[in-house]
Amino acid sequence: MRSPSAKRWKALTARAPAIVLGPMAGWDMRFFDNAGFEPVASESDAWNRGKYIVDGGGHCAACHSPRNALGAEVASAYLQGGNISDWYAPDLTPNPHVGLGGSSAQDIATYLKTGTDGVAVAAGPMAEAVEHSLQYLTDEDALAVGTYLTALSASDTPAPKAASLAETDMARLADVYEVNCSACHGLDGEGIEDMVPAFSANHGLLGDPTNMIHAMLKGTRAPHTHAAQTAAGMPSFAWKMDDTQVAEILTYVRKSFGNGAEAVSPEAVGEMRDALDAR
Numbered sequence: 250m251r252s253p254s255a256k257r258w259k260a261l262t263a264r265a266p267a268i269v270l271g272p273m274a275g276w277d278m279r280f281f282d283n284a285g286f287e288p289v290a291s292e293s294d295a296w297n298r299g300k301y302i303v304d305g306g307g308h309c310a311a312c313h314s315p316r317n318a319l320g321a322e323v324a325s326a327y328l329q330g331g332n333i334s335d336w337y338a339p340d341l342t343p344n345p346h347v348g349l350g351g352s353s354a355q356d357i358a359t360y361l362k363t364g365t366d367g368v369a370v371a372a373g374p375m376a377e378a379v380e381h382s383l384q385y386l387t388d389e390d391a392l393a394v395g396t397y398l399t400a401l402s403a404s405d406t407p408a409p410k411a412a413s414l415a416e417t418d419m420a421r422l423a424d425v426y427e428v429n430c431s432a433c434h435g436l437d438g439e440g441i442e443d444m445v446p447a448f449s450a451n452h453g454l455l456g457d458p459t460n461m462i463h464a465m466l467k468g469t470r471a472p473h474t475h476a477a478q479t480a481a482g483m484p485s486f487a488w489k490m491d492d493t494q495v496a497e498i499l500t501y502v503r504k505s506f507g508n509g510a511e512a513v514s515p516e517a518v519g520e521m522r523d524a525l526d527a528r
């Protein structure tokens with residue numbers, strides 16, 4: 250279900266790409282400081298342009314690379330996922346389990362410009378990055394970023410170990426899901442295209458559970474962009490569910506809809522609840 254405004258915007262931009270102007274319209278190559286960038290001659294122009302944006306003005310690694318104890322980015326795990334206080338910036342390599350394995354360069358470009366690729370919807374700091382700057386990338390630059398990211402070698406993070414839940418718990422949690430989540434996320438975890446993230450085949454949610462817990466305890470809001478004008482919201486469940494209930498429903502989601510990810514512990518929810526003061 251694509252929102253009518255998104256459709257209208259697509260029709261507009263198809264006819265007149267130059268219409269995409271905003272306060273940060275200069276978010277293209279001209280404004281990056283290109284001192285020190287050495288193009289790799291054996292790679293395509295798009296790849297070089299993508300690398301230049303990712304490593305330069307895009308600051309992607311600032312969030313998406315892990316840091317060592319001294320706060321420096323770990324070069325050997327470049328773009329393989331980083332903790333940024335109470336959010337987690339997922340693995341951007343083509344890892345088939347937790348990264349962008351199933352995504353094409355165009356999927357990534359669409360996500361950067363609209364905040365969604367039809368499966369995931371950007372939340373938290375990524376929603377801000379999209380809303381305030383990435384939506385103003387030119388189509389060509391956004392696609393160049395996708396070209397560069399899809400050409401990275403996949404991280405070797407293994408497939409997660411699926412949580413084990415008794416059948417009776419699964420049946421009970423299916424009811425909890427239907428009552429509390431299905432109106433937006435869909436009975437089959439299909440989400441609402443471009444507005445509410447799907448739970449099936451949404452790999453960004455299957456690794457570190459930080460963002461899932463954060464969304465449950467504080468709610469979040471999707472980015473407001475020219476392409477997606479209805480910034481849909483995720484309500485907080487902090488007042489309604491205790492730590493065990495939040496952990497259980499997230500574990501259910503991570504084990505259903507074709508997913509097989511690790512369980513979320515009530516302790517992890519409790520720590521986040523304290524950190525966010527979410528009561």
Ligand code: HEC
Nearest residue numbers: 370371372429430433445460461464469470471481482483
């Ligand atoms: C009123 C609609 C609505 C309901 C009800 C709802 N959600 Fe959401 N949810 C959303 C929207 C919209 C987003 C995307 C928000 C964003 O991108 O910031 C979202 C995002 C999420 C995310 C992903 C956050 C991320 O990192 O991208 C998780 C996990 C989640 N919801 C879990 C649940 C669970 C579990 C339930 C039921 C207990 C639930 N939601 C109920 C609308 C809803």
Ligand code: HEC
Nearest residue numbers: 307308309312336337338339369370371372374375453460
């Ligand atoms: C301020 C921190 C921050 C910056 C800077 C940032 N990201 Fe993100 N990114 C995140 C977070 C947090 C998420 C998870 C969003 C969610 O859960 O909905 C994310 C999600 C993503 C996703 C979706 C991953 C998935 O598996 O669904 C892509 C693609 C992405 N970022 C690409 C980029 C690129 C490319 C750049 C640089 C141009 C960038 N990000 C810059 C924090 C950041």
